Amino acid sequence: MDERTRLRLDVSYDGTDFSGWAAQPTRRTVAGVLMQTLDLVLGAGTATGLTVAGRTDAGVHATGQVCHLDLPAEVWRQHDGKLLRRLARLLPPDVRVRAMTEVPADFDARFSATFRRYEYRVTDAPWGAEPLRRTDTLAWPKPLDLAALNAAAAGLVGEHDFAAYCRRKENATTLREVTRLDWRRDPDGILVATVQADAFCQNMVRSLVGAMLVAGDGRRPVEWPASLLSRRERSSEVTVAPAHGLALVEVGYPADPAEYARRADLTRRLRVPVAEG
Missing domain, CATH: 3.30.70.580 (Pseudouridine synthase I, catalytic domain, N-terminal subdomain)
Structure with a gap:
């Protein structure tokens, strides 16, 4: 060979x-x-x-x-x-x-990963998204409150069953550990959500964003997104945010290449398919 x-x-x-x-x-x-x-x-x-x-x-x-x-x-x-x-x-x-x-031959882009980090960009400017950013920034039709967005995000951090926010797949777990979830408003006024976890199930990030946005504009209380974590099925109340605001910005791996194989073995035991939010 x-x-x-x-x-x-x-x-x-x-x-x-x-x-x-x-x-x-x-x-x-x-x-x-x-x-x-x-x-x-x-x-x-x-x-x-x-x-x-x-x-x-x-x-x-x-x-x-x-x-x-x-x-x-x-x-x-x-x-x-x-x-x-x-x-x-x-x-x-x-x-x-x-x-x-x-x-090394035991590096696996999927299973050796320790985290995946996404960002979601939203503008609440009354005129919408700037033309040069229209393909990566969601235009939201209502004013958004940064403090409310972060209050909603805080209840979603940690290890939870995110069944309410995932498209369920047969024999796949919806248990995930979100290690970071927060919002910032950049100098240009754009709101950016940063979401990091060991892995995500399908539609999870965009579903989380969709739930936080309706808390951020006042249509839902800030406790509402976290309250859905008690559900064991996909929630029809959650609207999946459009795809174009989302970007995968970083994937983390063990600093020591000798750990690639061990991490891959651990990930395979924990769960099956890794998908985008």
Whole structure:
């Protein structure tokens, strides 16, 4: 068997014109475009095992996505130092591979991850989103109170069953540990929610944002989002916030590469599929 080299890819993309990350035969996806370009540069089937940290949904962006793949070691030796620029020339402008790094064979972009961090951008300006930010910022039709948003967020931090905020999958747990959830208002007036957890179930981040926004504009009490944590089924009262305000901004991994395999084993025991909020 040929010796193979595992590579970590750090990837950014504008999700507007993608049907999410995962490859689909009839749709334009980030994974599909990336593999088509790698096949063009390296030869069909040369790069194998593409695995992503978080499978973002249609319309969701990323500035800190991570994936891994395997190449024959000889191919990597031939292309090391040149492959990044070749990809930059051939990839469409709405997806960029920002770094390619050789990593140990037991690095797993999905299961070795210790956290995923998302940001959600909202404007409550009466004129809506600035034209240059319309594809990554939600325009909210009512004024939002920062203190109320943070009060609503505080009740959602910690380990909980987020069944009310998730699209349930068979044999998959909805137990998650949210380690950070807070809002800030930037100097330009944009409200930004930062949400970090070990993992997310499908639609979880956008559902959390949707619940906090109606607390932030006064239509619900600030205690309402946390009160839903007692539910064991998806809550029909929660509106999923639109995809375009959401971006995956960082994925964390153990500082010591020797911990990659142990972390991956632990994650596999804890839960099945990792999905986008």
